[in-house]
Amino acid sequence: MDIDAYLDRLGVARPAAPDLATLRLLQERHLAAVPFENLSSHLGEPVVLDEDALFEKVVHRRRGGFCYELNGLFAALLRALGYDASLHAAQVFHADGTPGPPLDHAAIVVALDSGDWLVDVGFGRFARHPLPLFSVDPQLDPDGEFLLLDAPHGDIDVLRDGEPQYRLERRPRPLADFVPMAWWQTTSPESHFTQSLTCSRPTSQGRVTLSGDRLIETVDGVRNEVRLLSPDAIHLAYRVYFGMTLTRLPVPPGESPLTSGAPQPDTALT
Structure with a gap:
């Protein structure tokens, strides 16, 4: 390492x-x-x-x-x-x-x-x-x-x-003991990981979460939520709040990412 x-x-x-x-x-x-x-x-x-x-x-x-x-x-x-x-x-x-x-x-x-x-x-x-x-x-x-x-x-x-x-x-x-359950968690339609989309981390004043097009910030116990109205805004939120520059956006639950073509591993850079 x-x-x-x-x-x-x-x-x-x-x-x-x-x-x-x-x-x-x-x-x-x-x-x-x-x-x-x-x-x-x-x-x-x-x-x-x-x-x-x-x-x-x-x-x-x-x-x-x-x-x-x-x-x-x-x-x-x-x-x-x-x-x-x-x-x-x-x-x-x-x-x-x-x-x-x-x-x-x-x-x-x-x-x-x-x-x-x-x-x-x-x-x-x-x-x-x-x-x-x-x-x-x-x-x-x-x-x-x-x-x-x-x-x-x-x-x-x-x-x-x-x-x-x-x-x-x-x-x-x-x-290695966790491999079978990890596969189930990431592929089964019954798993909450396939039923929801989230990216979250704590901040000095609370927490910030991006769930699809919903940006949720909790500051000193007060929850604020805004709807991001364009793919560009979602890309920007991933970059600003999580340091990730995604080459493509994740597909919301209910839509298969395989429908948009053969998937390629995403990259994320600062």
């Missing part, structure tokens, strides 16, 4: 030591610089869970991704920097409070001298700072109050503002 190129993507200098302060900075910068997005599903692009392919997409093409991509690649960076970082599967809770299927999500656990810490840069709105897995107390974060509770079989339930988010496995997983 070209560590310096990845750190440049995050706007971070090479750290002196793999400690908690550096981990916190890396997580904050990753969330701010690399958007959570599912554009590949709407561009006719395959999602390849291979570290080289992910590096090409996120670092060289300056794109984002979803959980398996972002946490898979970030875990590799952390290991390259000397951290003991492993991927862990999670079941995302449904609205009715029941957990979803196994391997529905991938998160990172980093082992430090102080204990194990949950790191997640691929869940959309989530904690901006590492969460100690060994703490049973509520944990305040810029994006909410988090609580980690014991669950069956030694798993951990993660709650934000009292709402269950996901159930985390304690056993580590290789990135």
Whole structure:
């Protein structure tokens, strides 16, 4: 891995030591610089869970991704920097409070001298700072109050503002374990990733999200939404808010990207 190129993507200098302060900075910068997005599903692009392919997409093409991509690649960076970082599967809770299927999500656990810490840069709105897995107390974060509770079989339930988010496995997983579920998430008409189009990242005052032609900005708790009326305006929003210069726009849900001709991998540059 070209560590310096990845750190440049995050706007971070090479750290002196793999400690908690550096981990916190890396997580904050990753969330701010690399958007959570599912554009590949709407561009006719395959999602390849291979570290080289992910590096090409996120670092060289300056794109984002979803959980398996972002946490898979970030875990590799952390290991390259000397951290003991492993991927862990999670079941995302449904609205009715029941957990979803196994391997529905991938998160990172980093082992430090102080204990194990949950790191997640691929869940959309989530904690901006590492969460100690060994703490049973509520944990305040810029994006909410988090609580980690014991669950069956030694798993951990993660709650934000009292709402269950996901159930985390304690056993580590290789990135390859997530390939079948990643394929389902990006291709099945029943997956919410194929039913919706999103590109989102936190900001210093809230969050910015581009969903098709809807640009949504939350500033100090106030939500503002505008409709972008032309393809040029949408291209500009991707470039200004997410640093991505797309060669073509993703196709909205309900329309197959394959109808516009053979898909080519998109590029995104600053």
